Amino acid sequence: MHKTLDEVKVDLGDCKRCTLCETRTNLVFGVGNPNAEVMFIGEAPGKQEDLGAEPFIGAAGKYLNSLLELAGLKREEIYIANVLKCRPPENRDPKVDEIEVCSPFLRNQVRAINPEILVTLGNFSTRFILKTDRGITGLRGQVHITGRFSVLPIFHPAAAIYDRSKEPIMEADFKLLGRLIEKRREERAQRANDSGQDN
Ligand code: URA
Numbered sequence: 001m002h003k004t005l006d007e008v009k010v011d012l013g014d015c016k017r018c019t020l021c022e023t024r025t026n027l028v029f030g031v032g033n034p035n036a037e038v039m040f041i042g043e044a045p046g047k048q049e050d051l052g053a054e055p056f057i058g059a060a061g062k063y064l065n066s067l068l069e070l071a072g073l074k075r076e077e078i079y080i081a082n083v084l085k086c087r088p089p090e091n092r093d094p095k096v097d098e099i100e101v102c103s104p105f106l107r108n109q110v111r112a113i114n115p116e117i118l119v120t121l122g123n124f125s126t127r128f129i130l131k132t133d134r135g136i137t138g139l140r141g142q143v144h145i146t147g148r149f150s151v152l153p154i155f156h157p158a159a160a161i162y163d164r165s166k167e168p169i170m171e172a173d174f175k176l177l178g179r180l181i182e183k184r185r186e187e188r189a190q191r192a193n194d195s196g197q198d199n
Pocket of ligand 1: 043
């Protein structure tokens, strides 16, 4: 039996498993619908998230909110978490040992939510979920199947804020996400219809 989100949160507690606890203001667990069809996974909290204890509430989060509309999603429908629960100083990249110690909590969050679709934002979450060393540029915009999840890697929104030439790609990928959600809903409806006819 999988743990509930509340149980995962209790396990994490006032985590001091790595040195990021010394510089964080708040631990950023994750937020959203515990029964989400779509779960988004980012990299690590930034400054605003560290202060507000919520993922994606800074500039990248505002951009993400506008992209969600292209997929027909509202922020309250989805669940969002990060690979790391604490902000790395100066927003440096997560270190291997930090990912190792923190990622079991993300894994348990994914199991608790059991979404149909995982959207991985950027290199760190994509590599973790797809268990690959490949970079996001070669993986984005295609649906990958891992276990029972459909995984759609997309550039990190902060990368597209930094490099505006990525904006059209972001928009195309979020529209693709919208089509994937529709397809999954149709398949579910078909299965429900088929099992109704069997009875
Ligand atoms: N970038 C991330 O990867 N996660 C956040 O929560 C905010 C910015």
